Amino acid sequence: MASKNPSAYTKLMHKIAALLPEKSRAVFLHPAGPTTIFFWAPTFKWGLVMAGIGDINRPVENISLSQTFSLMLTGIIWSRYSLVIIPKNYNLLSVNAFVAMTNSYNFMRGLRHQVAK
Structure with missing residues (x-):
């Protein structure tokens, strides 16, 4: 209560x-503004986006397909969720869309490398 x-x-x-x-x-x-956790949790999640961008320069043989795939899938799922909840959380949408995009790119790089072996 x-x-x-x-x-x-x-x-x-x-x-x-x-x-x-x-x-x-x-x-x-x-309700999803800076006075709530609904703002701060997605804001700190931008660290995952920065890590994904940093992985773009990582040698392709060091890319973990399972890690990048799971982050890509998580980004897609949570992007959808952010539009279904009330109130809609566009901060959550943006960070998860970028998590999905950066990890999709890294996943495709790693997958192409694995297939080319």
Whole structure:
């Protein structure tokens, strides 16, 4: 059962929101905005995208097909999920689309190398 008293964190976020311009306040307090885990979890997931981009320079023989395939599939599944949930989470959509794209590219590089052997 949820508490009827707002937490200290919630009170702090509303005080910060009161200092923001009106247009920014709605974004800040959005159910998938920066005051929630629904914003921060996808934001930190961008580290997977950076790792995938870094793997583009990795020698093709060192690419793990199972790892890149699972990340590619995860990116596709979670991209779809981000559009089905309420509220729609476009931050989650964007990070997972990029996870899927970077790992699709790396998977195809690795697969072509394995087939060419």
